[in-house]
Amino acid sequence: MNASVLPTVAGHAPASFLGIRGRIAIAAVLAILVLVIPIFNLVVPADSVFHLSDYAVSLLGKIMCYAICALAMDLIWGYTGILSLGHGLFFALGGYAMGMYLMRQIGRDGVYKSDLPDFMVFLDWKEVPWHWLGSQSFVVQMFLVVAVPGLLAFVFGYFAFRSRIKGVYFSIITQALTYASMLLFFRNETGFGGNNGFTDFKRLLGIPTATSSMRVTLCVLTGLVLVAFYLMSKAIIASKYGRVLQAIRDAESRVLFTGYNTLWYKLSIWTLSAMMCGVAGALYVPQVGIINPGEMSPAASIEIAIWTAVGGRATLIGPIVGAFFVNGAKSWFTVTFPEYWLYFLGAMFIAVTLFLPQGIVGLVRKLSTKYANSSKRGAP
């Protein structure tokens, strides 16, 4: 076989898909997650300069939840070319499934000292509605965290993709879907606490949530899930299935006429992406202590797309970088110049679209190859 062909073939070998540097990087991230964060938060005394504050831990955990969403968005948008503006819905559904369990964990410690969640007592309900029947069980609710977003995405995606809805039309319909769901969840009769949503959580698996150790545990768990999803995405993209997805993005009609039924490819990655967002939502809710229909607002979904675009589409590390960069900037801006944050976000999105189509990661890669080339030329 030709020499120029071989590297491409070797590049697909799944055994070496991380490489030495990749493995070291993953090991370093894991070490930071399971050692550095707990030690610097729990062991190092609070007055030390090395102490990691509870605020930092919960911020980190929150951003990593966002990073999972951005990664999920990248699979469907960056690699398959389908822009969803409704991923906030799947995130919120996962969050609500977790929130239901947390509401039942409050037990009789609520304001009304009832077995029912406070908002149900307030509405004068005598027993839990049918969709709350499994809410006492952690296992059932964890199943719902992935099953509800997955099922909704599957059914919605099946009809949308079968009808060949594409491009901006698909984006608008997903946007409408999340908006309609927000209106539905705002209603008290829907049984999810109306516009207040769920809050005042006390326990998770019987353990109090408002402690440093619980905060660190959730943060580390989120990090581990993020790493696992990253590796899973990497394996997916390195497979032939991943190349079919990219082929769909580049020329779907060619894929069809090559004999692939693109419906099942799009539907499978779409459903997986929704489930990943559901998991992110479930990890998010106990860390921030609240879930309400605001998470389903169109703006929330658009933000996920912005993180992905800023970090760099069609690179797996890009969306994670983007989620950290934008949300890091957000927490700094909203403290320093709260009124200018939205202007900054809009300006950043426009700048990235116009000048950095490959996002931050693309810029870094471009600069590093430029640097490598110039140093090569400079050498005697």
Add this chain to the structure above:
Amino acid sequence: MTPDLLEDGAKRREAYLARQAAALIAGESGGQGASFGRVVSSTGEVDTAHGGILYVDDITVSFDGFRALNKLTLNIAVGELRCIIGPNGAGKTTMMDVITGKTKPDSGRAFFGSNIDLLRLRESEIAGRGIGRKFQKPTVFEQLSVFENLELALKMDRRVRASLMHKLTSADGDRIAEMLKLIHLKDSGSRTAGDLSHGQKQWLEIGMLLMQDPKLLLLDEPVAGMTDEETERTAELFLSLEGTHSLVVVEHDMKFIGELVNGGQREKKKIVTVLHEGSVLAEGALADVQANERVVEVYLGR
């Protein structure tokens, strides 16, 4: 009834059952006797026992009242290389859309071989049965490498799970390397397809088509944007496929048509079809068609 008659009947019945069982094991059907008409199947291999690979019969397609195809009838024989010419808007591309399942006609029938009803199948299923199509505008997967483009086109299980588990065998690698050589992209395997020149993209798309191992190739203006040398090579390639594959070539370039018609297996007289306003205007040898007054009027004489 007498006992010996009963016994005789029992023996005959046993012998009959044994024959039936033997036939079942041998995989034979129940014989030819009771066949009142063959069931048109949408699955399985194409049946070309009657010598035809494509039957397009009385197809009409209208878009908002405009008749893109008007009772078009076209038959392609196995191993034939058919050239189709016609002015813009004659319905050439719409015809390919109907054959490949992209457009459903208002009326008419389209069969692949004598057994596969094309109007009942989706694009991907039609491609899987053995019809490959090249688009007018070269359509390749721009962000993937040339090698990966060919790999995706390689004939194999197209389902999601198979793709997830797929590993490239060395035989597949060799096939791709052979194809790279055939389409003159031997040293470009790792290049990004989007960086290729227009002519090279056309070649890559033809290569992807051949990787699918189709029985019928539909080629929509395959040499558009190619240099003279590339055009010549393309004609050579198509002529080498003639006989083992059936080809339908839609083209504007009369020089290329001339090369196709006059090259290759000369003993077979190649037919050229002229389309006009959605139906066949003339059909016959190139010289006859070029001499046809109506053809000259609508197309060649412009």
